[in-house]
Amino acid sequence: MSLKAFLAFPGDLSLPTGGYAYDRQVLAHLPDQGVEIQPLPLPAGFPFPGAADVTEALARLTAAARRGVLLVDGLALGALPQAGLRAIAGPLVALVHHPLALEEGLSTEHQANFAASERAALACCARVIASSPQTGRILVRDYGVRAETLTIAEPGTERAARVPADGSPPRLLAVGTLIPRKGYDVLVRALAQIADLDWTLTVIGSRDIDLLTASRLEAQIAEAGLGGRITLRGAATAEGLAAAYQASDLFVHPALFEGYGMALAEAMRRGLPILCTTGGAVKDTVPDSAGIKMPPGDADALAQALHRLLTEPATRRAYADGAFAAGTLLPDWDQTAHRIASTLRAVQAQDQHA
Structure with a gap:
């Protein structure tokens, strides 16, 4: 029937x-x-x-x-x-x-x-x-x-080829709509603490759903003097998002809560090492072998983890291997x-x- x-x-x-x-x-x-x-x-x-x-x-x-x-x-x-x-x-x-x-x-x-x-x-x-x-x-x-x-x-999660994740300086990527729950303000505070290191960050996610949050984030980036290093790209097509994963070395996800975290799964499927919180389902979505996890909302802990991953290429590579292995098991x-x-x-x- x-x-x-x-x-x-x-x-x-x-x-x-x-x-x-x-x-x-x-x-x-x-x-x-x-x-x-x-x-x-x-x-x-x-x-x-x-x-x-x-x-x-x-x-x-x-x-x-x-x-x-x-x-x-x-x-x-x-x-x-x-x-x-x-x-x-x-x-x-x-x-x-x-x-x-x-x-x-x-x-x-x-x-x-x-x-x-x-x-x-x-x-x-x-x-x-x-x-x-x-x-x-x-x-x-x-x-x-x-x-x-x-x-x-x-x-x-769609099948995808493994990305190199070996750029220098490291290229950070975050994916998610610019809304308070995604915790981008926490990420900017953390990055401001390690401005002496060499890195760039690209954020892909709609700026139009919560205009106030997007405006505040832009102001925070400018006030921190990070306007030349953080790019808020807005929403991307599937092809544009795939290209962004390909051109990245570390996936950062500072969300305060997630019901699952689809972008995390996509990043693992491609073998990107992960830096994320334990907010909501994220602690289950990302295994310990795939990256570093910390409590949501803690900019200091996030800065420390970023410092470690940016200055230890071998650690990034080990987590990249773990992420790719975990990604192959995703439905x-x-x-x-x-x-x-x-x-x-x-x-x-x-x-x-x-």
């Missing part, structure tokens, strides 16, 4: 974030798993929707539920009211990249509201798909998700899609026998 499903997401699917990249790959690969999947765009106001956004989103979900299983991105799901979700005549499957309340920069009130709203929304779902074991553990521990209804579907997108398809089929079967 054919399986029809809809992947619901807020706004523009082409946005250059990890969550939207995951959704694009799911849409591309589920057909090969026998799932007739269609995109279902919801209003762009999420996760801070207005009343009209909520009404329209629920209407679109209700209409689609008559024709297939609903797979709903948590960026929208967690901000929808429980009463409206309960009224949808069809099974819901949540796709959670990371809980909304764990986004950096939220007020205490917004965190509490998001936690309550997402907990209530997840209670309406027949199954929950999380993008990492760490996110899954958080959902079970803090959001009332039952372990038997949880599927872990880590992002896939591809067909494996990710297979896990999701199996979950959708289980939900369809359960609904038909209800």
